[in-house]
Amino acid sequence: MTARDISLTVNGEIRRANVMPRMTLVDLLRDVLGLTGTHIGCEHGVCGACSILLDGVPVRSCLIFAVQADGHEVTTVEGLADGDGEIGDLQDAFWECHAMQCGYCTPGMLIAGHALLAENPAPDTGEIREAISGNLCRCTGYTQIVEAIALCAARRREGEG
Amino acid sequence: MSGHGANYRYVSRKRRTKEDRRFIAGKGRFAADIAVPGMKHVALVASPHPRANILSIDATRALESPGVHAVLTGDELAAETAPLFNGLDIPEVKWFPLAVGMSRYAGEWVAAVVADSRYLAEDAAELVEVDYEPLPAAVEIESLLEPDSPLVHPGHGSNVLVRKTFEWGPVEADFAKSERTLTYRARWGRSSTVPIETFGVVSRWDPIREILDVWASIQMPNYQEQIANSLGIPTNSIRVHNDVDVGGSYGVKRGIKHTVITAYLARKLGMPVRLIEDRLDNMSGGDAHGPDRLFDVTLAFDGDGTIRSMKLRAIDDVGAYPGRGPLQLGKPITALVGPYRLSSVAYEAISVTSNKTGQVPVRGFGQSPTNFMIETGIDLVARRLGIDRIELRRRNLIRSDEFPWRIPTGTEYDSGDYHAVLAKALALADYDALVARRDAARAAGRLAGIGIAACLEPGGGNNIFEQLLNEKLEITTFVESCLMRVDMHGHVTAVMSTTTSGQGHETLIATIAGEELERDPDTIRVTHADSLEALPTRSPVASRMAIVLGGATSEAARKIRAKMVRIAAHNLGVGEDRVEYQAGTFFVRGEPARKLEWNEIASIAHRQFHRLPPGAEPCLQEFSVLQVPGASGQLPNEKKEIQLYPCFSFQAHIPYVEIDPGTGKVEVLDYAIGHDCGTVINPDIVRGMIVGGLAHGVGAALYEKFAYDGDGQFLSGSFVDYLLPSSHEIPIVRDVEHCTPSPRTSLGQKGSGEGGYLGAPAAVASAVNDALAPLGISLSELPMRLCDIEAAIHEKRTERNG
Structure with missing residues (x-):
């Protein structure tokens, strides 16, 4: 396996990473980008704890590879606040x-x-x-x-x- | 709301919780969020066999895999650590974190692989070669009592771990006096609380300071003591970080074996080590299953429905590694006759071991199966006698003017008004209209039923029942503590000494401290001391925190207030009895101009020793270490009688269900609940606990089962096989409150963390049986899954047509 460079927009910011193709999107968010607000509950797509918005649509980030999010827009709980406010x-x-x-x-x-x-x-x-x-x-x-x-x-x- | 005896400033009033703010911002700090520099990751190798000898483990290829640091086996760990804690006196039943010599259930952990990442650890785990010799397994609950059953722990010589018989009150005389008896069986299936967060732990050993740091998703009494016992290091070398947010527990977050694995590895490798269960690890190998219980019961009663006595045998299958699980046969002694006026009871408690995943304490510690058993019997007696189910309960419920009421086992219930709560629940359900709705549904050809359950929630955790099952457990101290400080600027900080897993303890403490000190709870900071800095705690189990932590908070705050009054009196030149305190101001009674403000007293206490009363300790900090209230502090007497939990909350559940006769699918369409937990500290928290516990109970009643096949193979290791109720399965719940303050607590509060779960399984089962009654079907096994109900309907129809 060879690591790949990816670039995606997370909560409005462009983020780049070098990831193995098998890394899930939730692991990228949590372990690489440090956005631990998104949680892992089952890793088989049932519990919904890892839900994020991918191009505005709610998806399970445990069922998506990080490389599949290359070039897309991701919103996590950390991105739900309005403007400078801490909470929306x-x-x-x-x-x-x-x-x-x-x-x-x-x-x-x-x-x-x-x-x-x-x-x-x-x-x-x-x-x-x-x-x-x-x-x-x-x-x-x-x-x-x-x-x-x-x-x-x-x-x-x-x-x- | 009604019945509140006092007009509180903050208690019982709507208030946003302190904890929620960090969770909505995505800023909780859970075990899996802890990233310690240099941290390594564990993946587990699990046995696929229900019972097998382990002939050899070859880790050669795994150790050659990239990024791997170690492969730990049971033999190595057992040689270096002491066995984990068992609640029973069963020295030959040894529990180690990894299987030693024999694997005793499908999914048991056999080896642990440590690598630079979880991905690499998983890769290597697949390369560990284990040679097994599969053996026949001990599976079916009643067969476990047979002498020819395969032995789970051969050294123990039997699968029976404990068998105790008790008789409280004149059982035989009551049976002789009674006009009727009824014998029935009730079966509680194997389920658990299954939090959405699995168990996780990070351990780091500092060889210079000789401190083991532990960050864990833990909710367990005596955690550091158990770690110390297993590793053979002093308790004061272990620092458990109690500020880790715990993503749900409801009793089960007790990963002692996970902790010992990581702590041992951290010390051995000199690297921080983390183990986060994946869902399969959690469901199959985490030793977090709940009670699995068979009840055989005979009730003695009169033709008018007066129930006098009960003979009860409970067999509980605790799986391969019992831990504290079997003690769950003891807790129900606290409320063994429920909210009813029985004058005697006989109890045979049998704990058996099997080739299944180990048992752990689950919400209510055995009380929910017991309540289900009692309520099933009440419904059956009503049906037998042709008396309305509600009327039968009214005739047998303890009356409000009879408290304190002593049940045969020696425990005195503190207070309650069960008839009033039942009446409120019936009014909320609009019972006559509900009956009309059910009857109209039946007339239209549907299966419809109303459930009734009355249930008690013992709170406080005076766990002396442990000694009834294991005489060596001579423990009578069950404390909780609060340390409170007022700093030089007058700000209040309160310190608790354990973790929180959703119960809102920070809000509890801030609200009670605010009430006692007349300070805005939003300004009060609450922290979680780590275990080296903590005061004594028994952890948030047993619906005890409002009662014992709340009481300790009241006590600490009252000491602070008394000291501030003393300083004020000294500086105002009057006796303490002439100083009044109101909302931040200390003044001379009748002379409000002679006063000192809160902040002035705080400043004097911290900075002006010359203005302190002679002999006063400088500064402002006080603590309380509170024994559970109402406790005698004694062991059971020669008749095995003992005051157990101090406080008794009560609930009346009324669900309405309809069942699809073709598929057996149950829909819970309405749910009304009346509840009384004494003085409510925070109404939103209590409501959430009740509705959430109730939803958990609906799951146990209809969906959730850790299923095994006849050979002991585990069949439900994912959320596709083990069904948790979603928002489709749980109706919008309507609740009504009643308040009978407890005379035993600081503000009249009782417990409320378990009650929803303690009544819902019985209530939903009652509704299903009401719906199936026209078909002549009566079920007494939980869960009543769609397939079970469909099979019962099919069988009955075949019978009729045949």
């Missing part, structure tokens, strides 16, 4: 609703919620549950996560109105 409005709604306990699935849940709201600014409860159904949470039973995403959507609509 969806993150703030998660805090307000205590939509987590241990915090391990939280980055993946935020990615799933973020992708949903980008597409559907007024989701109902069923649509929210559908959107996060690919992300497992062992602490909360999901109720407060659903409430947080609904709260964020409502606040955005109020802000526009």
Whole structure:
């Protein structure tokens, strides 16, 4: 195996790395680029803890090789904040609703919620549950996560109105 | 909310948690996020056989693989370390982190490979050649009791690890007096809490300072003591970093064997070594399975539904390496008769070993299977007598005016109003409308059912039941501690001494300290001392932190406040009894102008010795090491009676389900729950614990099973085979609170970390059985998977058609 040079945009910054072809994208993000906000739960694409946005679409970064992300745009939880603020409005709604306990699935849940709201600014409860159904949470039973995403959507609509 | 006895400033009020902010920002610091310079990585070689002799291990090719530093085998590790801790007195059952001579379950770790990266370690692990001699395995639970069963630990001479019988109260007399008896069997399947974060640990040995640094995803009492015992180094040479965020545990994050592997390797190689389980390592080889239990029960009762007594035998299959697992047969003694007025109980507890993955403490420490067993019996008695299930419970529940109530085993329940909580849950569920909904669904040809479960959540962790199963465990001290400081600027810092895995301890401490000191909790800093700097702790198990850590926080804060009053009195020239404190100001009663502010007192304490009362210690720091409240501090008496946990929370669960008669698929469509955990410290945290525990219980009831085939082969090592409930499987849960403060705690708080899980399996099983009742089907084995329900329906139809 020969290492390859890749270049990708991560949270708005161009990042370059020299990686083995078998390295997963999540290992690149965590171990090479130091973005440990994205977590590993199962490494077989079920739990959703490693969810990131690839060109705006939520994907499992454990099922993608780093070399496949060459030339693409990646957003991780660290990139969800608005401007200089430490946290974005969806993150703030998660805090307000205590939509987590241990915090391990939280980055993946935020990615799933973020992708949903980008597409559907007024989701109902069923649509929210559908959107996060690919992300497992062992602490909360999901109720407060659903409430947080609904709260964020409502606040955005109020802000526009 | 209702029933709060006190008007709190911060306690019981909505408040954002302290912990969430770092998690939403992606700035948690979990074990796998710890990168120590020079760190090497472990991959594991696992046995594919349920039971096999290990004839040889050849690591030659693995050691030649690029980047490899070592291959560790069980023989080497066993020669250099002491066996891991067993809760029972079973000296011939030796547990080592890697198999020695024999592999005892499919997935057991046989060798550990250390390399520069996990990728290279995995490559080399595939090159380790192990020669096995496969043997027949001991698998089915009842067969483990037979003398001809293959022996898991031949030196022990039997697969029975402990067998104890107890009788509390006049069992035979109560049976003789009772008009009816009913005998039934209940089976709790093998599942676990399965956190999304697997176990991970990094160990680093500093030979100059002679300190072993450990960063781990741990939630376990006496962790450093167990490391020290195994490695043969002093406990004060081990520094466990308790500020590592733990990505879920619910009891199971107890990777002592992982820690011993990395610590041994770190010392041997002179390099930091990390082991992060992958999902298969975790599910098959992590020794983190939960109880696997068979109950045989006889209840004695009268025609009016009064239940007098219970005879109970529980067999628990703890797998190949028991560890602390078997003690989970002891904890349920705390609430062996549930919330009911039984006057006697007989209990036979049998722990057996098998060729399966080892057992670990799981949320509730054996109470959830026990509650399922009790509630299954209550439903069966109701059905037998033709009495409504709710009415039968009302007749047998302990009444609110009967507390404190002593159950036959000697434990006194502190407080409660079970009838009120049940009534609130029924009102929330809109029970009459729910019955109408069920009946309409049935009329339309669907299978529909309502579940009922009443459950107790013992909290506090007075674990003297351990001594009932192992007389050598003479441990009666179960403390938690808080150290509190007010600095020269008046800022408050509180120190806890263990890890957190989602329970919100920082918020708990800040809220209680804020309440006691009348300071804004957001301004209070909470830190996790490492184990060398820590005060005594038993770790966050047993729904005990609100009770014991909360109590220690209250005590430390009250000492701080008293000292500040003393300094104020001295400087205001009055007696202490004339000084009042209110929200940051100390003043002379009736003369509010004669006052000193919080920050002035803090400054005097730290900088102006000349203004301190004679004999006062300078500065402002106090601590409390609190024994679990309500404890006698004694061992059980000659009748084996003992006060165990001090606080008893209560819940009433009412789920509604419909079942597809074609596929057996259960849908939980509605779920109402009433709960009482005394004074709530943070409402969002309590609600999250209840709903989350409940979801975990739905999984145990319907989906989650560590399955083995008849030969002992493990069949569910991934999330494709072991199903965790997603947001599709868990309904939006509605909850209603009730508050009966505990007389035993600093603010009336009780435990709340386990209750959802302690009631949901029983409640969901009750709903499934209600739905299947029209078909004449009654199931008593968990999980009630789609395939199990479909098979039962099919069998019944075949029976009828045949």
